[in-house]
Amino acid sequence: MLFFIPAWYQQNQWCENEQSWTVRRMHTEFDDTVKQIQLFHRNRACPYRIMLLGFAPNFRHFLHRQGVYRAPYWSCFDAIQEVRRKKTAVLSFHNLKWPEGIEFVYTPFVVTAMLEKEKYAQIDFGEDGNPIRIDLYQKGQIRRCNLYDDRGFVSGTVIYEEGRPFYQDYLTESGTWKMRHFLRDGHVEINGKCPEYLLKYQDEAAKKRFERLRYDSMEQVIAEVLNAYLNMTEAGDIFCVAMHGRHTGLLKEILKEKKLILSFFEDRYSVSAASEELELIREADYLIADSRKNVDKIRQDLGLPLENIMAIPPYDSRVDAGISQQFGVQKILVSVDGLEDEIFAELIGLLGRYLCRNEKAQVHLFTRRAEYDRKQKILEQAQRELSRAGLEEGWAAREERGQIAENDLEPGEQVPVRFFVEQCVDELSVSKCMREQRILVDLRENPELYLQIAAISIGIPQIVRTRTEFVEHGRNGILLKDIKKLPGALHYYLNGFKNWNQAMVCSYELVREYTTGELLKKWRKVLDSVGGDSNLTAGGRGLS
Structure with a gap:
C-alpha cells in the first residue's frame, strides 16, 4: 500500500x-x-x-x-x-432545532436568522450549496460557531468569549464532545466519559x-x-x-x-x-x-x-491545440507575480515599444493572486511605466473605462486598450486563458511549472531567462540573458508562422517526455528503489 x-x-x-x-x-x-x-x-x-x-x-x-x-x-x-460515516448527506438548516418565532431573511450571500428583531444566527454555505457553518449571536456579539460536516452532522463548535474564540469542541456524530482544544494556550482535554478513539484499517476495526x-x-x-x-x-x-x-x-x-x-x-x-x-x-x-x-x-x-x-513534474502533459491562430490579434501572456519593480518597469517599456512595431499584438499581464483590486493595481502600475517611457498610458486603461472615454474623443483620437490583466487562480481558468495566447513570456527567476507544461501542451513558444527542462533554446523558445532583447525575441516568433510552427513541433516532441505513461514509469522506478509490497504492481494499468 x-x-x-x-x-x-x-x-x-x-x-x-x-x-x-x-x-x-x-x-x-x-x-x-x-x-x-x-x-x-x-x-x-x-x-x-x-x-x-x-x-x-x-x-x-x-x-x-x-x-x-x-x-x-x-x-x-x-x-x-x-x-x-463515509458518504455525503444532504443537511437542511430548516431541519435544525430553532427557537419558537425564528424568522429567516434570505440575502444573495447568506441566510440570516432573526429572533425578536435581533440577529440570532448567520448561515454560510459552501460552493455546492451545503451549510458549512452557523454563527450564533447574543446581543449583537458572536457567541458560538457550529461547523457542519458534509456527511450531515455538526462536527465541531467554537465557543467565543468577548468576541474572541475561547475553545473548540470536536464532536461525535451524535453531538457528544470528544475533544476540547483551548485556543489561547493550545492545550487539549479529552472527555473522560468517552475517552476512546476508533481505528479502522482495511477490514479491521478497534477502539x-x-x-x-x-x-x-x-x-x-x-x-x-x-x-x-x-x-x-x-x-x-x-x-x-x-x-x-x-x-x-x-x-x-x-x-x-x-x-x-x-x-x-x-x-x-x-x-x-x-x-x-x-x-x-x-x-x-x-x-x-x-x-x-x-x-x-x-x-x-x-x-x-x-x-x-x-x-517528477506533478502535471502531466498532453497535446491540446490552442486557438490563438483563430484570433485577429496576437496575445502575449506575461507573468508578473513576483517580478522586481525595476524589471516590471523595464518590461512594460519594452513591450510598449514593441506594440508600436506590431499593431496586431496585445499584452496580457498574468497574475495568480486573487485580491479584488489586483487587476486595477497592475494596470495602474503599467500606466505609470508607459507614461515614463513616453508611451500612451491609455493602452493600459481598464477596458470598460477606455470604452467610456472613447465616447468623448474625436474618431481619430480614440486610444485602443492593448494591455489587459488575466487573473487566474485555479488551473481550469489558467488552461482556458493559455489556449488563447500566441506566446508565453515568464522572466521570473523561477518560471511557473504549470504554465510551462501548459505551454508545451498547447504548443506555444516560451521566452524565459532561467534555463528549464521545458524550453529548448532556439527551438520551442528563447533563453533571454538580456531583457533588452525581448522585442527581438517576440519578433522572431510573431513575424510570420515559420518559427512559431517550428516551436509548436518542438513543444509536441517535449510533450512525449511528460505524458501520463512517462510519469508512471518514473514512479515505478522510485517505488522499485524504495522496495515494499509486491502488490504495488497491481491494478488496471499498473506501474509496469
Missing part, C-alpha cells in the same frame, strides 16, 4: 475548513499531492490511501472538486471523533483508549492516534509525505522505521543544512521534486550529493 500524507492546512493550522461560496478563492487547491493522487487514481496504478492528519469536515467536497471523489482515505480526526486526558498541544494528540494507526499497517507499506513545516517535526519521529518518500513542491518547504528536519531528509528512501531546478536547489541547500532524488 502507498500512503499519501498531504500538506492541506489552512493558515498553517491542523485544519482545512471549507470556504464560503461568497469568498473569492485566494489560492489554488492544486499541489503535488493532488496531482499524484489523480495520477494513481485514474490509472489504477497501485493500491493507495490518503492519510489526512488535519480536521477537514468537508473533505468529500474537496475530493469531488479534484475529480477523485472515491479516493480511499484515513482521517486522523475521524478516528478521534469516532466517525463511521483504543487515549493514554491521558490532557495534552499540551493538538500535535501530541495527532501523534498518538497516528502512531496507533501506523502499528496496524504492514511492513511493506510506503509513505509519500508532502514536505511542509506543519507536520515534518511530528513525522520525523513517527515514520522513522517506515519506507519513506518525501515530495518537494515549489517553495512550500524551505530546505537548509541547519534544518531540524534534516534527519528526516537523510533517512528518507527517496526524494521527489517537481522540477530539475528544484532537485539542484535541494542538493545545493543541503550540501549533499543525494543520489536518491528525482524530478
